Amino acid sequence: MIGIRSIGCRVLANRSFGVRLANQTFYRCKSNTDKSNKKTDKELTSNDANNDKVGNFKVKSTSSPASPAPMDPNSGVSHYLKKDNKPYIPKLKHERLSYEYPGLPNQDDFTKHTNEKKPKVVNRWSRYFPKIITAVVVLWGAYAIKVWVYSPEPGSDSQELLDPKEFHRFIIAHKEEIDDQHFLIELIPKFNHWQYSFYSNYESKSIWNGDKIWSVDVKQPDIMVVRAYTPLPLFFMKSEYTRSGDRKPLLKVIDNDADDYDKQGSMCLYVKKYDDGEVSRYISSKKIGDELELRGPNIEYKFPYHPLKQFHERPIFRDLPSKIEAENLVEKIKKVNNLPEFDNLTFYAAGTGITPILQVLLSRNPYRGFVDLHYSAQKPGELKPLERFLFFLEKLDRIKLHTHYDNIKNSRLSSKDVAKPESSGYISPLHLEEKEEKSHQLSPEEALKLRMQILNGDDKYQDQIINDDLRVHRYKNAIEQAIVTSKESKKPSSLSLVCGPDGYIDYVAGNKHAEVNEQGPIKGLLGEKDWDNSNTYKL
Structure with a gap:
């Protein structure tokens, strides 16, 4: 009890001390405020005495020039300019108001439901359909103008x-x-x-x-x-x-x-x-x-018809000879169908006249026989981009290239480069019939009997056409086949073609009557070796 009383006395003493300290502070502040107010009154009194004179009147600036004009505190305007420090508290429920536009002056409850148009419904189809129709009409009009107004090239x-x-x-x-x-x-x-x-x-x-x-x-x-x-x-x-x-x-x-x-x-x-x-x-x-x-x-x-064309097609030439297929079945086809060899060809070309034989050898269905190519030019190098294809064709054992240049001595084409023609390996039935009729004058009945024998494949005429000395071997590609076939001797040519300038054609095979589109007789180098119009053609 004594301890509790002592603690209570101490608390009361502390409270009384705090009250006295607060009172002293208040009186000091009040006395200082009274002194400042008295000092201000004295200054205003002295200023009023001095301001009695109009010349000495001056307005003391109490604020900066950029500040707004002073307001009367009693007007209530300053109350609205004060910043509202009240925190924002969102409402969970809002009271929404709707407004309906008034009707027209002549509209009443009976007419507004009947005369008022329904609002237009806008969807994706109604929005883009007019644009699509417009685009179609414009394109159709442009196409019609192009077709009917502007003629095509x-x-x-x-x-x-x-x-x-x-x-x-x-x-x-x-x-x-x-x-x-x-x-x-x-x-x-x-x-x-x-x-x-x-x-x-x-x-x-x-x-x-x-x-x-x-x-x-x-x-x-x-x-x-x-x-x-x-x-x-x-x-x-x-x-x-x-x-x-x-x-x-x-x-x-x-x-x-x-x-x-x-x-x-x-x-x-x-x-x-x-x-x-x-x-x-x-x-x-x-x-x-x-x-x-x-x-x-x-x-x-x-080129003349040959029955081998129906059964065999030579593989097309490619840039890589190793990719060219070998002709493995050609010998078997000849043996089974009793077909003769394809005729070999000799082509005489000068300058750009080499293009016809290159077209034949590089196209689809190239010539199936062997080609002896005699090329004449003023100097080497005129075939620079085409020499690669001629080299590959020679490696494939499809051609043999003989070059003749004017600026190289003893290189020009001469009679020693021309061989005599070989008879064709395939003689058509029509040709056999014509040959037989020329040698023996036959009656119409005998001619009909001869024709039926030829068409039915009589052995008498098959012996003139078919060569049975055939063999069959398989190769991986055309290069492997060419290694073997290049060692075999080639049969002389049965057909010759000449292409070049007029002077070259005249030198090799005689003049060509180009004005009347006639070949003319075979003369020149070929005429000396018994070539004629049946096995020679001038391009």
Whole structure:
């Protein structure tokens, strides 16, 4: 009890001390405030005495010039300018108000439900349908104007890559200058409408076929002159390196594939510029991107029929000879069907006249016989980009190349390079019938009997056609087969073709009457070796 009382006395003493300290502080602040107020009153009294004079009147600035004007505290404006420090407490429930627009002046409860239009419903279909209709109408109008007002370019709607009756436009995709006079020009068609019917009819639509030699007419539009050129199934393979100029495009053979439309209809022209040749100078002056007008194909020569064509097709030439298939079944086909060998061919070419035989050897269905190629030129190097293909063809044992240059002594073509013709291995039944009728005058009944014997395969005439000395062997590829066949002796040629300038043709096979489109008699080197019009043709 005594301890509790002592603690209570101490607490009361502390409280009384705090009260006395607060009272003393209050009286001191009040006395200081009274003194300052008295001092201010004295200053105002002295200022009033001095302000009695108008000249000495001055307004003491109590605030900065940028501060607003003082307000009367009794006006109540300052109350609204005070910042509200009350915290924001969001309401959980809101009382929302809706407002309905009043009706029209002449509208009442009976008419507003009947005369008022329903609001338009806007959805995705109603939003885009007018735009679609507008776009269709605009496109249809543009197409109608193009069809009826602007006539299409010749050949733009053709279903054929080439047409022998009208000129088609081709674009120069690449131009390689071999020397000052020789150029190799790649052409691609300007329009692609012909591709729609190409894939389904590839056999008839493809222009590359080794069973015939064909050419195109190139027009010089300034003077309306045309000249025939033989296209080659070649194209230039390009890449980012060739487009930047780091490398030259690679010349390759068209694989005759229907999937890529024979490399989009590409072809190459081997052109020699003559000083007096209007068309050659016109073509050689063109640049990449310019256009040429072509018409064709014009069939220059078609090889004689041979029954082996129905049973066997020689594999097409490829850039890599190791990828070319071997002709393993050809000997078996000949033996089973009693078919003779294909006739060998000798081709005499000068300058750009080598293009026809290259077209035949590099196209689909290449010539199945062996080819002796005699090439004449002024100097070596005129066939620089084409020498690679000639080298591979020789390694495949398909050709034998003989070069004759004017600037090399004892190199020109002479009679020692020409051999006598060999009789054809295949004699058609019609030819046998004509030969038999000439030797023996037969009556109509005997001629009919002879014809039936030939068609039925009488042994008497089969012995003249069939050669039974055949053998069969299998090879992995054409290179392996060529190693074996190149060691075998070749039969002399039964057919010869000549192509080149007029002077060269006259020297080799006699003059050709081009004005009347006649071959003329066989003279020259071939005429001296008993060649005639039955086994010689001048291109």
